[in-house]
Amino acid sequence: xxxxxxxxxxxxxxxxxxxxxxxxxxxxxxxAEWADYVFTQSNKAxxxxxxxxxxxxxxxxxxxxxxxxxxxxxxxxxxxxxxxRRDFAPISEA
Amino acid sequence: xxxxxxxxxxxRRYPEPRRIPPTPDLKPSYDVVIVGGGGHGLAAAYYLSHxxxxxxxxxxxxxxxxxxxxxxxxxxxxxxxxxxEGVRFYGESVALYKELSETLDFNIMYSERGHxxxxxxxxxxxxxxxxxxxxxxxxxxxxLIWPDEIRRLCxxxxxxxxxxxxxxxxxxxxxxxxxxxxxxAWGYAIRAAERGVEIHQQTEVTGLRIEGDxxxxxxxxxxxxxxxxxxxxxxxxxxxxxxxxxxxxPIRTVPLQACVSQPxxxxxxxxxxxxxxxxxxxxxxxGELVMGGSTDPYALYSSRSTLDFKEGLLxxxxxxxxxxxxxxxxxxxxxxxxxxxxxxxxxxxxxxxxYYIDAGWGTWGFKATPVCGKRxxxxxxxxRAPDILDAFRLSRFAEFQQVGERGAAAVGH
Ligand SMILES: Cc1cc2nc3c(=O)[nH]c(=O)nc-3n(C[C@H](O)[C@H](O)[C@H](O)COP(=O)(O)OP(=O)(O)OC[C@H]3O[C@@H](n4cnc5c(N)ncnc54)[C@H](O)[C@@H]3O)c2cc1C
Numbered sequence: 047x048x049x050x051x052x053x054x055x056x057x058x059x060x061x062x063x064x065x066x067x068x069x070x071x072x073x074x075x076x077x078a079e080w081a082d083y084v085f086t087q088s089n090k091a092x093x094x095x096x097x098x099x100x101x102x103x104x105x106x107x108x109x110x111x112x113x114x115x116x117x118x119x120x121x122x123x124x125x126x127x128x129x130x131r132r133d134f135a136p137i138s139e140a
Numbered sequence: 141x142x143x144x145x146x147x148x149x150x151x152r153r154y155p156e157p158r159r160i161p162p163t164p165d166l167k168p169s170y171d172v173v174i175v176g177g178g179g180h181g182l183a184a185a186y187y188l189s190h191x192x193x194x195x196x197x198x199x200x201x202x203x204x205x206x207x208x209x210x211x212x213x214x215x216x217x218x219x220x221x222x223x224x225e226g227v228r229f230y231g232e233s234v235a236l237y238k239e240l241s242e243t244l245d246f247n248i249m250y251s252e253r254g255h256x257x258x259x260x261x262x263x264x265x266x267x268x269x270x271x272x273x274x275x276x277x278x279x280x281x282x283x284l285i286w287p288d289e290i291r292r293l294c295x296x297x298x299x300x301x302x303x304x305x306x307x308x309x310x311x312x313x314x315x316x317x318x319x320x321x322x323x324x325a326w327g328y329a330i331r332a333a334e335r336g337v338e339i340h341q342q343t344e345v346t347g348l349r350i351e352g353d354x355x356x357x358x359x360x361x362x363x364x365x366x367x368x369x370x371x372x373x374x375x376x377x378x379x380x381x382x383x384x385x386x387x388x389x390p391i392r393t394v395p396l397q398a399c400v401s402q403p404x405x406x407x408x409x410x411x412x413x414x415x416x417x418x419x420x421x422x423x424x425x426x427g428e429l430v431m432g433g434s435t436d437p438y439a440l441y442s443s444r445s446t447l448d449f450k451e452g453l454l455x456x457x458x459x460x461x462x463x464x465x466x467x468x469x470x471x472x473x474x475x476x477x478x479x480x481x482x483x484x485x486x487x488x489x490x491x492x493x494x495y496y497i498d499a500g501w502g503t504w505g506f507k508a509t510p511v512c513g514k515r516x517x518x519x520x521x522x523x524r525a526p527d528i529l530d531a532f533r534l535s536r537f538a539e540f541q542q543v544g545e546r547g548a549a550a551v552g553h
Contacts, residue, residue: 087379
């Protein structure tokens with residue numbers, strides 16, 4: 047796999063962390079919306095967009111992969127998709 | 141006997157009658173259409189026709205019978221799970237399996253071996269003790285045993301305290317068993333067909349026709365078929381079929397690989413699993429060592445084999461059985477496992493009124509074939525899921541009521 051930070055590395059150096067999904071607003075989302083976000087998978091038999099991590103350098107990135115042929119089509123830094131930072135909850139005062 | 145076999149082999153007229161009828165023409169409609177001709181679909185057809193008198197049933201299978209995970213699994217049958225819901229459910233399956241050769245009048249080669257789950261760390265000793273307590277409480281035989289007793293049951297295992305990960309204890313589950321996987325599918329198919337169930341091989345479902353909240357029939361490569369009720373039992377293809385029904389599932393399809401060695405003289409009686417080393421092993425009736433581990437590290441719709449898997453698996457296997465270093469591998473294969481987040485299946489009703497789901501069997505569904513078939517048939521016949529299936533409903537995820545079995549199902553299938 048071609049790591050955007052480290053170049054081509056052996057696949058055993060990476061972990062796959064599942065599909066890139068749009069996160070609903072954690073404060074306003076209903077239980078059903080949140081459950082859908084956490085549990086439901088598109089599990090597509092086709093090209094999927096996923097989070098991967100290069101473990102030795104702890105570098106997270108996004109890969110596009112064909113889940114029927116086991117070929118990696120594209121890898122790129124998450125900044126190409128996520129333009130701004132999302133905090134989970136406002137930092138509490140306590 | 142050898143002469144009998146010779147005569148049989150040389151006979152011009154094939155003396156054994158064909159027991160699974162050839163695929164007939166499709167009727168315009170059936171009371172129940174079952175998608176998927178693996179063990180689960182065929183078992184449901186059997187119980188529908190034998191217990192509930194529902195005989196106008198078609199099983200649609202895109203390949204040949206048991207061509208999915210049913211004839212790819214490593215046939216471990218056990219009930220030593222972690223949650224009371226799981227133990228009760230799989231316990232019923234083990235009870236049905238024990239009688240299955242008699243029930244079907246077809247030999248499934250059920251062989252009770254005892255099942256050992258090894259603990260190499262204090263944390264896993266604690267989990268084994270927990271499982272032993274839950275199992276005993278639910279009436280399933282399991283106990284924690286120590287290296288002396290392990291040595292007695294499995295003298296060939298390396299129990300040295302000089303090993304990299306010494307064996308500290310084990311969960312012993314005496315009813316643990318193996319069986320002949322394709323025989324389970326054939327047995328159910330033969331007896332279901334005798335009651336009029338139609339088995340359609342080479343018949344792929346390509347779409348579902350839905351009106352309002354009901355399925356009215358299925359599109360296939362051989363045309364449209366109307367259906368009073370539809371059961372989906374397609375394991376690794378669960379998401380693809382559910383997409384046609386407009387259902388969203390918490391399932392990822394991940395390959396699970398396995399392999400067997402050349403046949404050896406019988407030396408290994410129990411089934412041995414090590415969660416920490418990510419390996420399990422048993423010896424089949426033919427003497428082959430049947431070996432596997434956890435699923436592949438990422439999702440894939442493919443049943444290819446990899447060298448990574450075998451290197452990892454066998455390196456650890458040699459820690460337990462060093463003398464296997466000289467033994468050759470004979471075959472390797474993989475199946476597509478439909479993995480759920482809590483390592484428990486999904487069974488029962490769906491948002492569509494007459495569409496029933498049997499999915500999320502991941503790496504653990506062979507042992508559940510009889511109970512799932514029986515209970516899904518009951519669900520279809522009555523339109524209500526029985527209590528024993530309730531915990532496994534599809535809606536449990538939206539309700540944050542998972543049935544966590546990872547600790548008892550991630551490596552030992
Ligand atoms: C390597 C491996 C080892 C395993 N080891 C164990 C074990 O030791 N113990 C255990 O309990 N479980 C084990 N399992 C899991 C077990 O094999 C499965 O959970 C179980 O066989 C599922 O049965 P099934 O009948 O639901 O699915 P399958 O046998 O996969 O049947 C589904 C059928 O549906 C058909 N199908 C799919 N899509 C369509 C369509 N659109 N139209 C028509 N037909 C379709 C497929 O061709 C297939 O034949 C293992 C699995 C694997 C891969």
